[in-house]
Amino acid sequence: MTxxxxxxxxxxxxxxxxxxxASRLGGYFLxxxxxxxxxxxxxxxxxxxxIIVAAALPVAVNGGPIVMVALGAAIAVSVLxxxxxxxxxxxMLVAALARAAGLPG
Structure with missing residues (x-):
């Protein structure tokens, strides 16, 4: 713990x-x-x-099929x-359920 x-x-x-x-306050100031x-x-x-795309893209490139399906579901919900x-x-729910079901990924 120490x-x-x-x-x-x-x-x-x-x-x-x-x-x-500082970056948040600077944004308000500017x-x-x-x-x-x-x-x-x-x-x-x-x-x-x-911001979400910028954070998700590296994960999608390296994540495998489960991540691709989860991102597809997220994109569909975002569009709809x-x-x-x-x-x-x-x-997140789709990825968690797929991993819990033991799908390869």
């Missing part, structure tokens, strides 16, 4: 926390200077999906329901 409380690990957590908070036009609004609306959260949860 290995988790090492000084270098705590410093790393503190630095990561400061960087995360947005004061951005005029939110319809084009900018569309970009912000597309951003969550872009327009709900990113529901799509992610569906993909």
């Amino acid at each position: 290995d988790m409380l090492r000084g270098d690990v705590m410093i790393a957590f503190a630095v990561m926390t400061v960087v995360t908070v 947005m004061r200077y951005v005029e939110v036009t319809p084009r900018v609004r569309r970009m912000f609306e597309a951003l969550p999906g872009s 329901r327009r709900n990113d959260f529901l799509a992610v949860m569906t993909g």
Whole structure:
């Protein structure tokens, strides 16, 4: 248990926390200077999906058939329901059920 409380690990957590908070606050600060036009609004609306794709693509490339089926289910839910959260949860559920059923992957 004491290995988790090492000084270098705590410093790393503190630095990561400061960087995360600074990037969020910096975004709020910088947005004061951005005029939110319809084009900018569309970009912000597309951003969550872009982040999910950027995070999922490396997993999909290396994940095998179960991951491909799970991503297919997530994409289908996202297109049909327009709900990113529901799509992610569906993909996770499909992958978990496939692995629990012992499917190769």
